[in-house]
Amino acid sequence: MEVVGKKLFMIGGCDSNNILSSAEAKSSDSSTHSLMNISPMGRPRAFFASTVIGSSIFVSGGISDYNEAKNEDIGYKSTEEYNSKQDKWTFLKPMLSRRNGHGLVGFHGGLLAFGGYNVDPFLFSGRKKRRREIGKPVKAKALCSFEKYNMTTHEWTKQKFEMPKCKAYFNWISLHF
Numbered sequence: 001m002e003v004v005g006k007k008l009f010m011i012g013g014c015d016s017n018n019i020l021s022s023a024e025a026k027s028s029d030s031s032t033h034s035l036m037n038i039s040p041m042g043r044p045r046a047f048f049a050s051t052v053i054g055s056s057i058f059v060s061g062g063i064s065d066y067n068e069a070k071n072e073d074i075g076y077k078s079t080e081e082y083n084s085k086q087d088k089w090t091f092l093k094p095m096l097s098r099r100n101g102h103g104l105v106g107f108h109g110g111l112l113a114f115g116g117y118n119v120d121p122f123l124f125s126g127r128k129k130r131r132r133e134i135g136k137p138v139k140a141k142a143l144c145s146f147e148k149y150n151m152t153t154h155e156w157t158k159q160k161f162e163m164p165k166c167k168a169y170f171n172w173i174s175l176h177f
Contacts, residue, residue, distance in 0.1 A: 007025045007084070008025065009023060009024070009025050009038070009057060009082075009084075010023065010024045010025075010035070011023045011041065011045075011050060011057070011059060011082075012041055012044065012045040012046060012048060012059070012062070013045075013046055014046045018044070019044040019045065019046045019063070019064050020044055020045075020046075021040040021041040021042070021043055021044040021045065022037065022040050022041075023037070023038045023039065023040055023041060023082070024036065024037055024038065025038050038082075038087055039082075039087050039088060039089055040089075041059065041080055041082075041089050042078075042080055042089050042091055043064060043076070043078065043080075044064045045059060045061075045062035045063070045064060045076065046062055046063055046064070046100075047061075047062050047063050047100040047101050047169075048060060048061050048062025048063075048076070048100065049061055049062075049099070049102050049103055049104035049113065049116070050104060051104045051105050051106050051111065052106070053106040053111075055083070055084045055085055056081050056082060056083055056084065057081070057082040057084065058079065058080070058081050058082075058092075058104065058106075058111055059079065059080050059082075059104075060076075060078070060079040060080075060095055060099065060102075060104050060111070060113055061076050061077070061078075061079075061095065061098065061099035061100050061102055061104075061113070061116060062076050062100050063076065063100050064076065076094075076098060076099075076100070077094035077095045077096070077097065077098050077099075078091060078094050078095075079091070079092040079093070079094060079095060079111070079149065080092065092149065092154065093149070093154050093155060093156060094156075095113055095147055095149075095156050096147050096156050096157075096158055097118060097143060097145065097147065098118050098119065099113060099115075099116035099117070099118065099143065100116055100117050100119075100168070101115075101116045101117050101168035101169040101170075102114060102115045102116025102117075102143070102168065103115055103116070103170065103172040105172065107148065108148075109150075109151055109152070110148050110149050110150050110151050111148065111149040111151075112146060112147075112148050112149075112159075113146070113147050113148075113149070113156075114143075114145070114146040114147075114163060115142070115143055115144070115145075115163055115166065115167050115168055115170065116142070116143055116168045117140045117141065117142055117143065117168045118140065118141045118143055119140045119141070141166075142166035142167055142168050143166055143168070144162040144163045144164075144165070144166040145158060145159070145162055145163075146158075146159035146161060146162065146163075147159060
């Protein structure tokens with residue numbers, strides 16, 4: 001969930017049966033009590049990260065429903081930007097690592113992605129049927145790494161520093177003084 005201007009945005013996630021690409025917005029005007037649909041993301045995502053810079057929302061990583069041909073639910077590298085003035089999503093260059101359950105913040109004129117898992121850890125824990133469908137199981141690994149997206153060059157670069165303890169599904173805050 002993100003806030004841009006006077007609107008609250010709810011993006012992606014999952015319902016009882018599906019991972020969603022849908023997005024909704026709600027005005028902070030108390031006379032409006034309903035949500036309005038906005039353009040959906042380019043792909044369905046759950047366990048992704050999001051942040052706001054100016055009037056844009058950025059989402060990165062996450063997982064989707066399993067697609068054997070594309071092996072997609074092992075995790076996304078993709079990043080999208082939502083332009084709230086044009087109601088339009090655009091794919092940016094993909095991250096260097098697949099990530100879900102990670103952090104994403106606006107940082108020094110770019111995006112900083114950090115931590116998370118490199119695959120869907122729930123995919124391989126106790127779901128034997130899906131494990132057989134996929135074949136060789138892949139061990140989920142929590143990441144310590146950081147990577148930065150440069151808004152000028154449109155490139156992701158691995159950062160030299162790492163988190164002291166690898167982790168995923170954590171909370172983070174970006175403070176601006």
